[in-house]
Amino acid sequence: MDFKFTEEQVQFREEVKEFVTTEKEKGIFPFGNNCWMHLSSMEFSKEVAKNGLIGIAWPKEHGGRGMGYVDRVIMLEEMFRAGAPVAYHFMADRQVAPGIIHFGSDFLKKEFLPKIRNAEVCFCLLFSEPDAGSDLANCRTTAVEEGDYYIVNGQKVWTSNGHIADYGWALVKTNLDPAVSRYNAFSEMVIDMKSPGVTVRPLINSAGAHSFNEVYFDNVKVPKEYLVGTKDNGFRQIMTNLDFERAGIERLMQNSLTLDSLKDYVKTNDKGGKPLSQDPLIRDSIAKLEIEFEVGKLFIYYVASLLDKGKIPSYEAAMGKTFCTLYEAKLADVATTLMGLPGLLMPGSPEAPCNGMACEDYLWSPSYTLQGGVVEVLKNIVAQRGLKLGRKKK
Numbered sequence: 001m002d003f004k005f006t007e008e009q010v011q012f013r014e015e016v017k018e019f020v021t022t023e024k025e026k027g028i029f030p031f032g033n034n035c036w037m038h039l040s041s042m043e044f045s046k047e048v049a050k051n052g053l054i055g056i057a058w059p060k061e062h063g064g065r066g067m068g069y070v071d072r073v074i075m076l077e078e079m080f081r082a083g084a085p086v087a088y089h090f091m092a093d094r095q096v097a098p099g100i101i102h103f104g105s106d107f108l109k110k111e112f113l114p115k116i117r118n119a120e121v122c123f124c125l126l127f128s129e130p131d132a133g134s135d136l137a138n139c140r141t142t143a144v145e146e147g148d149y150y151i152v153n154g155q156k157v158w159t160s161n162g163h164i165a166d167y168g169w170a171l172v173k174t175n176l177d178p179a180v181s182r183y184n185a186f187s188e189m190v191i192d193m194k195s196p197g198v199t200v201r202p203l204i205n206s207a208g209a210h211s212f213n214e215v216y217f218d219n220v221k222v223p224k225e226y227l228v229g230t231k232d233n234g235f236r237q238i239m240t241n242l243d244f245e246r247a248g249i250e251r252l253m254q255n256s257l258t259l260d261s262l263k264d265y266v267k268t269n270d271k272g273g274k275p276l277s278q279d280p281l282i283r284d285s286i287a288k289l290e291i292e293f294e295v296g297k298l299f300i301y302y303v304a305s306l307l308d309k310g311k312i313p314s315y316e317a318a319m320g321k322t323f324c325t326l327y328e329a330k331l332a333d334v335a336t337t338l339m340g341l342p343g344l345l346m347p348g349s350p351e352a353p354c355n356g357m358a359c360e361d362y363l364w365s366p367s368y369t370l371q372g373g374v375v376e377v378l379k380n381i382v383a384q385r386g387l388k389l390g391r392k393k394k
């Protein structure tokens, strides 16, 4: 067992740090927490692309750098530590491109990989529906073959960045025979979000941010070349994809700026004349956060190291995501509690400690344990696949 990074990795981290620091100092891009969910700038993403930091883990023959998933985590750790506005390219780099490389046709590879690599397109994920979240096989959006096209009808919901996306990566029902198992009824396809019949409506989250949307499809024509992988095999494909989705450091570091400011806040503030840093309960809380942050990082790097060994992390990714998202919610809770009433002030308020980040994170935090798989489902995965306790009976 060796927890050390290689010399190349140490150097790569420094490269990324330098890039992010330079971009942040320019003062033109919106750095902040929850940056992968709603801080989007095509211009920033183009800078990331120019520096060869999109597609680093894709194979070289597909335009990537052929680096590893551990390298990718190193890069993202530094991006998230600074709160870099990565939302424009994030989903495509993390999930869409690996899906296309794994399952897509030569046409899709040629059409989309260079555009993703150069931050020319933004993708959203069109999976969840009003009656299909954890139970994704309950999706009802249909895609029916008609000549050279599929005709798509239905509704998706909670679509992060649907309002800025050029394309959506969708799960649709292509086999409408009720006798067919629902796990053999779906396909994955790319949908042009500018197609006639696509309507995107904003959903404002509890923190007041426009991050996700509902998306309606009314007789939307999708060329057959946009089908990804094998028709009716989409459910299996998407499950592999979700393991990629769950494995990332974004689950641990989406509020990284708050953790750092909280430590500064404790060092520089007092209560009733007594420094906060001398309060035993506060010391205890901050120390626990620090310990759990380091444990979370070990989970994430372990999952990345499995991917580098060619393994698909399933219960390991579920364990990591459960631990890290619960940690993120706890961070927001501890930060608001520790700051008292002023901790409930939002960004923009002159009296808000740490720029109001604690309160804003607290309002975002219920979403952390939902998106990408709810905690209860993830624990079931750990019980079933990790501990071999068998399937949960209904």
Ligand SMILES: Cc1cc2nc3c(=O)[nH]c(=O)nc-3n(C[C@H](O)[C@H](O)[C@H](O)COP(=O)(O)OP(=O)(O)OC[C@H]3O[C@@H](n4cnc5c(N)ncnc54)[C@H](O)[C@@H]3O)c2cc1C
Pocket (backbone or CB within 6 Å): 124, 125, 126, 127, 128, 129, 130, 131, 132, 133, 134, 135, 157, 158, 159, 160, 161, 212, 366, 367, 368, 370, 371, 372, 373, 374, 375, 376, 377, 380
């Ligand atoms: C911020 C945010 C961004 C999102 N972005 C996207 C996106 O870009 N694209 C997209 O397609 N979707 C997105 N989603 C949707 C997300 O994937 C779903 O919210 C998630 O899969 C849960 O589905 P649901 O909301 O329907 O909740 P449900 O599945 O209805 O679950 C609600 C609750 O029911 C309980 N529960 C459900 N199933 C079980 C079970 N099997 N065992 C025990 N308890 C259970 C749990 O307590 C759970 O918290 C996003 C969600 C959030 C919060």
